[in-house]
Amino acid sequence: MTVISIPDDSLFGVDNLPYGVFSTAGTDPRVGVRVGDHVVDLAKALGDDVFAQPTLNAFMAQGRPRWDAVRARIALLVTGEITDDAVHSVADVTLHLPIAVADYVDFYASENHATNLGRLFRPDAEALMPNWKHLPVGYHGRSSTVVVSGTDITRPSGQRKAPADAAPTFGPSVRLDIEAEMGFIVGVGSPMGSRISPDEFADHCFGAVILNDWSARDIQAWEYVPLGPNLGKSFATSISPWVVPLAALEAARVDTPTQDPTPLPYLQGDEKWGLAIDLAVEWNGHVVSRPPYAQMYWSPAQMLAHTTVNGAATRTGDLFGSGTISGPDKDQRGAFIELTWGGAEPVAVGDEKRTFVEDGDEIAISATAPGPNGTRIGFGEVRARILPA
Ligand code: MN
Numbered sequence: 001m002t003v004i005s006i007p008d009d010s011l012f013g014v015d016n017l018p019y020g021v022f023s024t025a026g027t028d029p030r031v032g033v034r035v036g037d038h039v040v041d042l043a044k045a046l047g048d049d050v051f052a053q054p055t056l057n058a059f060m061a062q063g064r065p066r067w068d069a070v071r072a073r074i075a076l077l078v079t080g081e082i083t084d085d086a087v088h089s090v091a092d093v094t095l096h097l098p099i100a101v102a103d104y105v106d107f108y109a110s111e112n113h114a115t116n117l118g119r120l121f122r123p124d125a126e127a128l129m130p131n132w133k134h135l136p137v138g139y140h141g142r143s144s145t146v147v148v149s150g151t152d153i154t155r156p157s158g159q160r161k162a163p164a165d166a167a168p169t170f171g172p173s174v175r176l177d178i179e180a181e182m183g184f185i186v187g188v189g190s191p192m193g194s195r196i197s198p199d200e201f202a203d204h205c206f207g208a209v210i211l212n213d214w215s216a217r218d219i220q221a222w223e224y225v226p227l228g229p230n231l232g233k234s235f236a237t238s239i240s241p242w243v244v245p246l247a248a249l250e251a252a253r254v255d256t257p258t259q260d261p262t263p264l265p266y267l268q269g270d271e272k273w274g275l276a277i278d279l280a281v282e283w284n285g286h287v288v289s290r291p292p293y294a295q296m297y298w299s300p301a302q303m304l305a306h307t308t309v310n311g312a313a314t315r316t317g318d319l320f321g322s323g324t325i326s327g328p329d330k331d332q333r334g335a336f337i338e339l340t341w342g343g344a345e346p347v348a349v350g351d352e353k354r355t356f357v358e359d360g361d362e363i364a365i366s367a368t369a370p371g372p373n374g375t376r377i378g379f380g381e382v383r384a385r386i387l388p389a
Pocket of ligand 1: 106107179213321323
C-alpha cells in the first residue's frame with residue numbers, strides 16, 4: 001500500500017482533485033485524478049468500470065449527486081492508504097484528451113477584448129456592436145480539432161486579403177495568434193425544447209479547463225463578415241488535460257463586473273458565477289501577459305443559459321470557450337493581436353521581439369484560482385509548439 005505525500009504548497013491538493021485521462025506504457029487510456037505529483041487510477045482504486053474508459057463522458061453523464069459522492073470518496077481515499085498499482089508518478093504517464101468533445105461553441109465575453117478587437121478590425125465604427133451588452137456573443141467552432149496540451153499545431157494555410165490588396169492570395173497564415181480562454185464542459189445535457197437557467201449551471205457544468213483558441217488573423221479578417229469566424233479558427237483548439245471540477249471552484253466565485261444595461265430576465269440569476277481565475281501566458285518560456293478571468297463581463301452560467309434559451313439541446317461533452325480573457329491593462333491582454341496592437345507594437349520575448357507566432361515558437365497558458373482557507377488550486381497548463389505549414 002502507498003500513502004501519497006502532497007507538498008504543502010501543491011496546486012493539486014485535496015481541495016482540487018481534477019480529473020484526466022492517462023495511460024502508462026503499454027496500457028489503455030483510462031480516467032485518473034491528480035493528487036500532488038501523482039495520478040490515481042480510479043478504476044483500480046474505486047473498482048468502478050465507469051473510470052475504465054478513454055474519456056470522462058460516461059462519468060460526467062451520471063450527474064451532480066454522483067460527482068459530489070465520488071469527489072468526497074476520492075478525498076478520503078487519497079489521504080489514506082491506496083493500493084500500489086493504482087498510483088503513478090505524473091512524470092510517468094501520458095495525458096490524453098480528457099473528454100469526447102460534442103459541440104464546441106466559443107464566446108466573446110471580455111469587454112476589454114471585444115473593445116480592442118472592434119477598434120482593430122473596424123477602426124471607423126463603434127468598438128462594441130449594439131448587441132454586445134445584451135447577449136453573450138458566440139460562434140460555433142469545430143469540435144473535431146480540439147486537441148490536448150502537448151499536441152503540435154501546424155500553421156494553417158488559407159485565403160488572405162489585406163485591405164490594400166486587389167485580390168486574395170493563398171498561403172500560410174502570416175498572422176497566427178493565440179486566445180487565452182477558459183473552457184467549460186457540459187456534464188449533463190438538456191433536451192431540445194428545454195432551457196437551462198443561470199442558477200441551474202452547477203447541475204449541468206462538470207468542470208473547467210484552460211483553452212487556447214488558435215486564430216489565424218489574416219484568414220479570419222477576410223472570411224468573417226457576415227457569418228463569423230470559420231477556417232481562421234477551425235484548424236486547432238488546444239485544451240489542458242486536467243478538468244477542474246466546478247465544486248473545486250467554490251472559493252473562486254465572485255460577482256461579474258456590473259452589467260449595464262440589466263440583461264433580460266433569462267440571463268439573470270441569484271448565484272454568482274464570475275470566477276477569480278488568474279492566467280499567465282508564456283511565449284517561449286517568457287511570461288508576456290497575465291489575463292484576469294474575474295474581469296469577464298458575461299459569466300459561464302449566462303453563456304449556457306443563452307445557448308439553450310431558443311430550445312437548442314446540449315449534450316454531455318459539449319465544450320464552450322469563454323472568449324479571450326483580457327483585462328484593462330496592456331499586460332493583461334490574452335491575444336497577441338491586442339498585445340502588439342495589430343502587430344504595430346512588437347513585444348519583448350526574452351531577447352527577441354515578436355508580433356505574431358513564428359514557426360518553432362512554444363506557447364504555454366497556465367491558470368490558478370483561490371482554494372479554501374487561503375490555498376491555491378491549479379489548472380496546470382495548455383502548451384503547444386508551432387510547426388511550419
Ligand atoms: Mn476565441
